[in-house]
Amino acid sequence: MSRTTDPPPLSAKDKNSFAYLTIKDRLPVILSKIADSVYRLKGKIKEEYGEEGTEDLKSFAGCISKLRNEVQTNKPVVPIKDGRSDVVVWNDHLEEIIKCTGSPPKWFESPWLYVECYMYRRVQEAAELCKTLKDFDVFREQKEKSFFDSQQAILVLMEHLHNVVEEFKSGKQLDLKHLFENFLKVSLWGNKCDLSISAGQDFAQTTSPLDQLHQFEPKILVDNTDAVFTCLQNVKVTKGHQACVDIILDNAGFELMTDLCFAEFLVSFGLASKICFHVKAIPWFVSDVTPYDFSWMINQLCASNSVYMSKFASKWQQYIEDKTWQVVVDDFWTLSFPFNEMESRCPNLHARLAQSDFIFLKGDLNYRKLVGDLAWLFTTPFPESLRGFQPAPLCALRTSKSDTITGLKDGQASQVKAQDDKWMVNGNWAVISFSDKMS
Structure with a gap:
C-alpha cells in the first residue's frame, strides 16, 4: 500500500484502504455468522411472532444469503430498497460514485470503508423488509453474552469507581490527574473487546x-x-x-461499561457537567451500541445483586432523567462518509x-472516518489528517484494527512492526490522539 502526505479525496476508485483480499475473506465470514445466528433463533422467533415471524426469518436469511453471494462474486453495489430515513442518502451517494467513475462500485474494487458500511446497511435492509422483524438485531445475543462474560x-471496575468517588466526597486529597489517566485508559483498552474484529466470536474481558x-x-x-486533561x-x-x-460510542458490552465509568468519573470529579452519548441508529459492525443496548445495560445493572452495580445504575438513571446524561441518535454515524464531510x-x-x-471518539471505525481511511504517512500530524474536521477539541481513543494511523514519531512504525507484524490490525496497539480546535 503506497503512502502519501497529500491523500486524494475518498472515491470509488480509492484503494488506500485495506487490500480487497481482506474484504473477500472477512465480510463473507461475518455474513455466515449472521446466517448461523438466524438459524439458531428459529424457535425463539416462532414463539414470539408466530408463523409470520417464521416466514420473515426465512426472508431475512434469504437476503443474507443473496448478499453473501454478491460479496463473494464481486457483484456491483445496488441501491437500498427499504423505507428507512437514510435510504435517499445511501442511494444518492451511490449515484455520485457512478457519475464520478462511470460504473457502479464493486466489492473488491472500492474503498473498504464504503463497502463495509454498505454491507451492514444491507443487513439492516433484510430486517426492514420484514413485517415483524424491523427491530430485529441479529447481533444482540452476542453483545449480551459479552456483557455477562x-x-x-x-464488578472490579465499579467497586474501584465507587471507592474513589466516596474518597473524593469525603474530602480526601486525591491525585486527580492520575485517576483521570486511569479511567481514560480503561476506556481506551475496553475497545479491545470488539466483536467485529473477531467476526462475532466471543471476546470478553475476564481480568x-x-x-x-x-x-x-x-x-x-x-x-x-x-493535553486532554489540561484542555x-x-x-x-x-x-x-x-x-x-460528547462521547461517540463504539462497542456494547464491556467497552460500554468502561465508557460509563469514565463518564461518571468526569461528572463526579467536576471535569464535566453534562455528557452526551452518541449511539448507532441500527445494529452496526456487530457490537456497536444502539439505544436498546444502552438501556439494556442500565437495566441489567439495576437488577444486579451487586451493591456497586445497582447503586450506579440508579444514579445513571437519574442522570438520564435530569439530562445530566443524554443518549442521542443520528443516522450520520451509520453512513459511510468520512467526518470531514459531516x-x-x-x-x-x-x-x-x-x-x-x-468530544471523545471511541474505536477503530470512528478513527478511520476521522482520517478518511486513507494511507497517510505514519508521521503525519493527527490534526492534519482530520482534513478540517474540528467542531470542538477532540480525542480519539482507539485500539488499531485497520491499516491507517497518523501522529507517530519518525521510525516508530518500523520499531513496532519489528515486534509485531500485525500491529496495525490486531487491536493490541493503541492511540490517544488529541486535536485542539484553537491550535
Missing part, C-alpha cells in the same frame, strides 16, 4: 482492567493524555463552567458538536 471485570494498565502502557503509540480543566477557566462532553452532509449534527466543549 465480563461480569467479574465489570481486572486496572491490573492490566501497566502491562498495556508500552502499547500506546500516541499518548496525548496530558478539560481549562474549560472552567476560559468559559466559566464545567465542560459539556458539515456538508449533516450540518445539524456538525452544529450540535460545535457546541460541545470536548
Whole structure:
C-alpha cells in the first residue's frame, strides 16, 4: 500500500484502504455468522411472532444469503430498497460514485470503508423488509453474552469507581490527574473487546482492567493524555463552567461499561457537567451500541445483586432523567462518509458538536472516518489528517484494527512492526490522539 502526505479525496476508485483480499475473506465470514445466528433463533422467533415471524426469518436469511453471494462474486453495489430515513442518502451517494467513475462500485474494487458500511446497511435492509422483524438485531445475543462474560471485570471496575468517588466526597486529597489517566485508559483498552474484529466470536474481558494498565502502557503509540486533561480543566477557566462532553460510542458490552465509568468519573470529579452519548441508529459492525443496548445495560445493572452495580445504575438513571446524561441518535454515524464531510452532509449534527466543549471518539471505525481511511504517512500530524474536521477539541481513543494511523514519531512504525507484524490490525496497539480546535 503506497503512502502519501497529500491523500486524494475518498472515491470509488480509492484503494488506500485495506487490500480487497481482506474484504473477500472477512465480510463473507461475518455474513455466515449472521446466517448461523438466524438459524439458531428459529424457535425463539416462532414463539414470539408466530408463523409470520417464521416466514420473515426465512426472508431475512434469504437476503443474507443473496448478499453473501454478491460479496463473494464481486457483484456491483445496488441501491437500498427499504423505507428507512437514510435510504435517499445511501442511494444518492451511490449515484455520485457512478457519475464520478462511470460504473457502479464493486466489492473488491472500492474503498473498504464504503463497502463495509454498505454491507451492514444491507443487513439492516433484510430486517426492514420484514413485517415483524424491523427491530430485529441479529447481533444482540452476542453483545449480551459479552456483557455477562465480563461480569467479574465489570464488578472490579465499579467497586474501584465507587471507592474513589466516596474518597473524593469525603474530602480526601486525591491525585486527580492520575485517576483521570486511569479511567481514560480503561476506556481506551475496553475497545479491545470488539466483536467485529473477531467476526462475532466471543471476546470478553475476564481480568481486572486496572491490573492490566501497566502491562498495556508500552502499547500506546500516541499518548496525548496530558493535553486532554489540561484542555478539560481549562474549560472552567476560559468559559466559566464545567465542560459539556460528547462521547461517540463504539462497542456494547464491556467497552460500554468502561465508557460509563469514565463518564461518571468526569461528572463526579467536576471535569464535566453534562455528557452526551452518541449511539448507532441500527445494529452496526456487530457490537456497536444502539439505544436498546444502552438501556439494556442500565437495566441489567439495576437488577444486579451487586451493591456497586445497582447503586450506579440508579444514579445513571437519574442522570438520564435530569439530562445530566443524554443518549442521542443520528443516522450520520451509520453512513459511510468520512467526518470531514459531516458539515456538508449533516450540518445539524456538525452544529450540535460545535457546541460541545470536548468530544471523545471511541474505536477503530470512528478513527478511520476521522482520517478518511486513507494511507497517510505514519508521521503525519493527527490534526492534519482530520482534513478540517474540528467542531470542538477532540480525542480519539482507539485500539488499531485497520491499516491507517497518523501522529507517530519518525521510525516508530518500523520499531513496532519489528515486534509485531500485525500491529496495525490486531487491536493490541493503541492511540490517544488529541486535536485542539484553537491550535
